[in-house]
Amino acid sequence: MSTERNKWIDVIAKMLKLTQEGKLAWKAEQPPAQLGGRSDRRVELVFTSIYKEKRLRLYQYAFQSEEVDVSPYDGSISRTMQWRTKPILEIVDRSGAALWKFPNVSALNDLLYSVQYQVAGAKELLDDFMKE
Amino acid sequence: MNYRELLSLWADWMTVIGFLISLTSLIISIVVLRNVRNIRNYYRLKVRGPELIKELTKLSSNLAELLEDFTSNRMDIQLGLAQSEGKLRRLEGMANKETKRTLKQLRITISSSSVTTDNEEEIRSIYVGMMKALEEVKDHQKDSDLER
Numbered sequence: 056m057s058t059e060r061n062k063w064i065d066v067i068a069k070m071l072k073l074t075q076e077g078k079l080a081w082k083a084e085q086p087p088a089q090l091g092g093r094s095d096r097r098v099e100l101v102f103t104s105i106y107k108e109k110r111l112r113l114y115q116y117a118f119q120s121e122e123v124d125v126s127p128y129d130g131s132i133s134r135t136m137q138w139r140t141k142p143i144l145e146i147v148d149r150s151g152a153a154l155w156k157f158p159n160v161s162a163l164n165d166l167l168y169s170v171q172y173q174v175a176g177a178k179e180l181l182d183d184f185m186k187e
Numbered sequence: 188m189n190y191r192e193l194l195s196l197w198a199d200w201m202t203v204i205g206f207l208i209s210l211t212s213l214i215i216s217i218v219v220l221r222n223v224r225n226i227r228n229y230y231r232l233k234v235r236g237p238e239l240i241k242e243l244t245k246l247s248s249n250l251a252e253l254l255e256d257f258t259s260n261r262m263d264i265q266l267g268l269a270q271s272e273g274k275l276r277r278l279e280g281m282a283n284k285e286t287k288r289t290l291k292q293l294r295i296t297i298s299s300s301s302v303t304t305d306n307e308e309e310i311r312s313i314y315v316g317m318m319k320a321l322e323e324v325k326d327h328q329k330d331s332d333l334e335r
Contacts, residue, residue, distance in 0.1 A: 061319050068315045075255050161244060162318045165251035172255060 060160060067144070067162040070106075074169045079104055081170045086114065087151040095119040097138075102170045103147075112153070113144045113163075113170055142167040225283075229331050232281040236328055239278050240321060246271045247317040254314065257307045264310060265302045271317065272297050278324060286320075286327045293320050 073079035086098040101114040117140045124133045142163040145156045157163070172178065188196075250267050253260040275294040279287050293316045300309055 060322055064315060064318045064322065068311065068318065071251060071254075072311060160318065160322060161247075162251075162315075165248050168248070168252060169255065172252075178255065 060158065063158050064160050064162050067157070067160060067166055071162065071166045071169055073106075074166065074173055077173070079106060081113070081174055083174045089152070090114070090116075102167075102174060110147045110149070111144065112147045112151070113142065113167055115140050115167060116143045228281050228283070232328055232331060236278070236281055236324070239274055240324060240328075243271060243274050243278070243317065243321055246274070247314060247321065250310070250314050250317070254307070254311060257310070258304060261302045261304070268297050268300070268302070268310075268313065275320070282324065283327055283331075286323050289320050289323055293317065 070079060074081065081102045081104045084101050084103055086101045090098040090101070095118060097117040098114050099117075101112050104111045104113075117138055119136045120139050122135045122137050124135070125131075126133070141159060143156060143159075144163055144166070145153045147153055246267050250264060250271075253264050253267065257264070272294055275290050275297070279290045279294070282290060293313070296316060297313055300306065300313065302310060
């Protein structure tokens, strides 16, 4: 189990490195219809890339989940709905249908951040500001 | 067999029985001590673990961000690694034997590394090591919750 998980961490760390070095280019796209259309889940933007003829799609998946709180004083139960997020990386086909989803490891958050940084052109912006 | 010999034989047997009872008590004490230590570590992990894991996750994410521009961020990387080292040491004290070994190994790797212009790969491998160690700690935490 841990060896399998470690393998995915290695793969995602490699993707992170390639992204940071600019060898894996990502572009922002509007999310396909199948990822939207429900009030309890939300995807604002997806990032896509092609690596060795495989199409990759990465996005922040926001979903509502119920939080149950038990009061330590009177044992009363209160339920609230909260938005949670998790990064999702998947292999998709030409039509955008998900073929396979990568296991959820925390390194995915770092990859997503790095992809957003690259697509937004944050580094170039910082460099430009520093030159002024 | 006279009275004196009978008494001597009885005393010998009592010595053997006493020795066996002492040995059993010692074994029980060791088992109890180990269980107490496991329970103490479980509660320490339960109370302080989540916060330490959160802090280490934040530090490893910072490290990933700083690796965007390794050369310019070397000082910050060095600082982040030093902070991680301390947190790993604290987490070590709460972990089980196997996880403790992983954390210790990572901590030693961090303390023996220095952030120079030509060792970006080494720092990247530390980042990967941190990710793996954190996942292992989270698994250990889940297993401990199931056992209790």
